[in-house]
Amino acid sequence: MDRSKESRKFDMRRLIRVMLQMRTEDEKFNALLGRLRRGRGTDADYELLLTRVVGGGEVESLNTIDWKQAPMLVFGNELRTQLNNLAATSRSLEINEAVVICPSVDTIKSNLIDSPILHKFVQALPDNKPGDLPSILPLVKGMPVLLTDNIATELGLSNGSSGTFHSLVYTEPRDGEDKTINERQPSSSVDPAQAELFPPSNTVTLKYHSEISICSN
Template sequence: MRTEDVRYLELLNRLRSGRSTREDYQLLCSRIIGSPNLKTSLRQSPWNEAPILVFRNTVRTQINNRAVLNKTIELGVTPIVCVAQDYVRGAMIDDPRLRKAILELPDNRTEHLPGYLPLVPGMPVLLTENIATELGLSNGTRGVFHQLVYEECLQDTQLYENNFPEHTKFVLQPKYALVEFPSCKLDHALSKLGQKIIPICLSEQTFQFDIKELLAENASKATKLTKRATKISIKRKALPLVPAYSITTHKSQGQTLGKVIIDLVVPPGPVEIASTYVPLSRVKRLEDLLILRPFKFETLQVQPSAAQLDELNRLDTIAKETLKHYNVST
């Protein structure tokens, strides 16, 4: 367990077994942004660099895009957006409506290669594929973007301008991005690059897109329009990076974060114990956590399944045996 705060550890143990109390709820509510006794500013360090954990990929993308654009305004630089290159049967998509629809897909539907990748020097990014796991460069590794190397390309950008400010520079042929990975295990700096700075090249992935999404807003109505197969295979070339101002709770699993801002208003539908336990357990102390907005007590009342209880009991048994063996050996 990564948690160092004993009181917070007890809260998490009750949460994961479905036994959260009103006192637990009140304690967490004391960390909601805007609470009377909470003297913090999101504009100042360290909270201005804390990632925001959310449940939905679309919300994450919206927060990230806005955060990057705000950073460009703060630095007084021109926004840069890398636009993915999408192909069908080896030819680049030239139909404007289809191209726009595919570019706007959330990256959880495009094998984690974003259609639009806004960039600004100094921004946090996440690697979205395994580059060199032996060096610590794997899916989910956090880094800091430094520079984009690309070829100039004169193309019509009217497809993209309604998503970003008018003065945005759209890069259609990126070569690679220079990204600093503090946790990288590379012993020596690469030629002419600083320590821990790694060139990240284009990746290539294939995903499916159902063109019924373009035929009508109502999917059932679209189905009646055609009985033929409507899915097409899209090959995408793009940088395997996404901004990391905001990340999904799913992507945060296994990470220990210094400071974090989380949203505990869960989306409609079935809720699992991990939905709340995962984001709350990313930090070592309660004071390292801020909660984005008020949430319901019922959010903490999710009961673990029988299989989850069996796994929790198994892990508790291993922990006790390990501690017992440690005490005997010392």
Template structure:
């Protein structure tokens, strides 16, 4: 029996704590639009929660109010507890930092509903907005806070001070000039073609930049190996008309063997080493309306759609030479290349703080290109500051209540 469950909002974060994603535990897919139907006397649901007394949720900054409200509702149903009892009397332990990346398509836990809203006055709240306020009221019931003040990642004391100023948007020009010494092309920076930087991941803010860099890296890597990035598909029926009958055809692989260090998947393939997971080739058909790109004289009459069916058969793998800074949250990286060139409208401090805080020392990172000083001056939002001040006060009260542990 498990008295404690460990959950996290993303797969990477869940793997780090040997837990599950919140969506998986709730039996739902992210952004599926099909919520799990909860019924009283759901035996499967009751079994999942019967012995659970403690719930650990990591990376709380990435948990949204809508998701938290859903979790509260499901636990209360499973435990057969009055809905007014928070989380069905299960003890919830949150871990995280509000200055990390926030939840996607959801209101963050620190949302302050007392601040002026863009919503028209007098307009009724939607069910989603009501549930978000319910979840916020649950967060306000947190009554015990412990601050982890010992730095366990950063070993460089000067760099640690820079990161502390960065958290408050108070970096000075000396900090900026120090970071400029790590920009590609500076005398103190090694070549990205040499070890260890040729094995280091690149962290970028935008998905578009990530895709472009991964495509370039895949092409370059294929060229170094003497391969082509993508093989053309030709049926053997056509080839048999050209080549002799005794021609031997080398078929494409049926699957790829990928080593996943923290894998819990067991394979039925004989003599397969532990942690090697077979990834099969997948096939998918896409239907695309190409009416807008056809010449006028080629467009179908009477506004009918011109549907093109595209069949794609490939390994479900994508290059990961470059990842978004959002994906890197929670990880400690030995060496890393980061891009601090951000869109002008960026106001999230996590966009700068997360990538810069992934390494132990300043010497362990390289900055891809020049960047503006102003990105080091992004400050936490009002709701972030208010919530952190509230938690600081609760931390002082916790120290008094449990003085024997401090």
């Protein structure tokens, strides 16, 4: 089988409306996802995926509230960062709240990589270089989020869950731990020194934090 042809068939650059979470509700769709993960997609799978595609003329404008709140999936960290920054900036200006800058931390098999030197080095790299290693995440109160990790499955905070960011839970840094963010941020990242990112009437103070409080929808 021509794997490249098989991959191209499912590379659909279209707008898709997810009516409900198919992971457990729809057995056919769940089986389809299993075949796609193994690279065994069928013509029937392709036809089923087409039923989830919004056809031409069905959407008058993407500027409505429903589409503005829809998750956006993109390829590449650089584009992801630009969209996150734009969303955070727009939300900040809308509600007159400051942007919170969160340095994320990478893990290996759920274990934190405890290396401040590595974190500083990776944060100084362009967004298209570090892959899934630590980066900077801007957040604003009331901003919609999509979880990509099982934070607390018993509370419904699992991979793929959507929710709303409300507040941060701060923890005190350990002795000798650096509480500052690397000043050598790439121009594509949200820079705390760029005043235009924040409402002019607010004063922003960056604090060390390691936990995020999220309300699951």
